[in-house]
Amino acid sequence: MIYMNIISMRDLDKKTVESIFSLAEKAEKGKLPERKGILATAFFEPSTRTKLSFQSAAERLGMKVVDFIPEVSSLQKGESFSDTVKMLDNYCDIIAIRHPKEGSARLAARLAKHPVINGGDGGNEHPTQTMIDLYTIKKEKGKLDGLNIVFFGDLKHARTMRSLIYGLGMFGANMILISPKGLEAAPEIVKETKEKFGVEIIEKNEMDFTNADVVYAGRIQEERFADKYEAKKVMEQFRLKLEYLKKAKKDAIVLHPLPRLGEIGPEIDDSGHARYFEEAANAVPIRMAIIQYALEK
Amino acid sequence: MNVEKITNGTVIDHIVSGKGKKVLSLLGINENYPYRVALMINMPSKKMGKKDIVKIEGFFVDEIKAHLIALVSPHASINIIRDEKVSKKFEAVLPEKLNIGKCPNPNCITASERGNAEFIKEGEFFRCTYCERQFKSSELV
Numbered sequence: 001m002i003y004m005n006i007i008s009m010r011d012l013d014k015k016t017v018e019s020i021f022s023l024a025e026k027a028e029k030g031k032l033p034e035r036k037g038i039l040a041t042a043f044f045e046p047s048t049r050t051k052l053s054f055q056s057a058a059e060r061l062g063m064k065v066v067d068f069i070p071e072v073s074s075l076q077k078g079e080s081f082s083d084t085v086k087m088l089d090n091y092c093d094i095i096a097i098r099h100p101k102e103g104s105a106r107l108a109a110r111l112a113k114h115p116v117i118n119g120g121d122g123g124n125e126h127p128t129q130t131m132i133d134l135y136t137i138k139k140e141k142g143k144l145d146g147l148n149i150v151f152f153g154d155l156k157h158a159r160t161m162r163s164l165i166y167g168l169g170m171f172g173a174n175m176i177l178i179s180p181k182g183l184e185a186a187p188e189i190v191k192e193t194k195e196k197f198g199v200e201i202i203e204k205n206e207m208d209f210t211n212a213d214v215v216y217a218g219r220i221q222e223e224r225f226a227d228k229y230e231a232k233k234v235m236e237q238f239r240l241k242l243e244y245l246k247k248a249k250k251d252a253i254v255l256h257p258l259p260r261l262g263e264i265g266p267e268i269d270d271s272g273h274a275r276y277f278e279e280a281a282n283a284v285p286i287r288m289a290i291i292q293y294a295l296e297k
Numbered sequence: 298m299n300v301e302k303i304t305n306g307t308v309i310d311h312i313v314s315g316k317g318k319k320v321l322s323l324l325g326i327n328e329n330y331p332y333r334v335a336l337m338i339n340m341p342s343k344k345m346g347k348k349d350i351v352k353i354e355g356f357f358v359d360e361i362k363a364h365l366i367a368l369v370s371p372h373a374s375i376n377i378i379r380d381e382k383v384s385k386k387f388e389a390v391l392p393e394k395l396n397i398g399k400c401p402n403p404n405c406i407t408a409s410e411r412g413n414a415e416f417i418k419e420g421e422f423f424r425c426t427y428c429e430r431q432f433k434s435s436e437l438v
Contacts, residue, residue, distance in 0.1 A: 082410050121428075
């Protein structure tokens, strides 16, 4: 049996992601075969959707779940991350992990005998969220290539943004990145995605949603600002309002990895554009598919 | 400026001007080193205009150490001296893969866990295989 770790979008190719989408479609139709085994969730950072949807996905596949809770573990006695991963690996068949340090999932994958799935490593990657986002867009629009995707918010610190820019590039989507000054996407991600996939990526600081098929919003991370008044001003400015979507395509959809604070105005919820709750629901079939793929590759 | 020949050891020539001291530091040569060491800074060079040269008695640079030298001074010439003659000559080249020290990203897991960071060469940059950030070669030492 060959296991596959899911650590970074950079490790994956289009064919692999499409295989995962096919499995997710089967999962939605209840056609994925049952499987035995144990999923360990090891979340060293808070999580609602990622952790619970991994647990739900495993249970729906017929697996059992063990949950590592850092606050009541030997981490409190000073046990290292590496030793913790080696212990978890003894008690399960697959590990879903989230940790505040970048590269933690890659290190876990090198230490464990069983497959490791990255549920977010610091400000680096969140590949399973990206697959949920891509799957949601594909379900809504029927395709990914040639779409105009507008990113909106803090593109510098959000791992979801890093992974998704690369993932959309892989599928040939064009991107407009709108962010406050100083919170622009990492230049190396933009450059790499453009060069590798030949897609168009335009960076802007002002609101421009012209011809958008998809608006992908993210939280402005107030904690990153030294000046809280400045943070408040930026958060006000970067609140998605219905009027911004006038120049977007009529059937444009709005996505958000959630949790949202104030960055999406309440009028968006009932506008017909909102798809963030459908996106969150897609987390279960996609994570069922990812578990299945990782264990059977 | 005349500096005595060494009998057995390494002469590193064509070091980027001003980097000679850093090369010695990367090789772990400090004030406690027991044998003769010469550091020549800003020596005239037809190829480079100015260059640094170091001569180290009793110390032999291998390919792994040459990778470290290449991080601060790619293309430095390494001459292994035995019985006052050049027994081997090679260039310091950047490796395709590096396993050294810690990642410059303070939030990389390698900064807090045991074991070396690992970098893959991508054009003029190196990418940490753990945190996936790109760095210039000079940032790694």
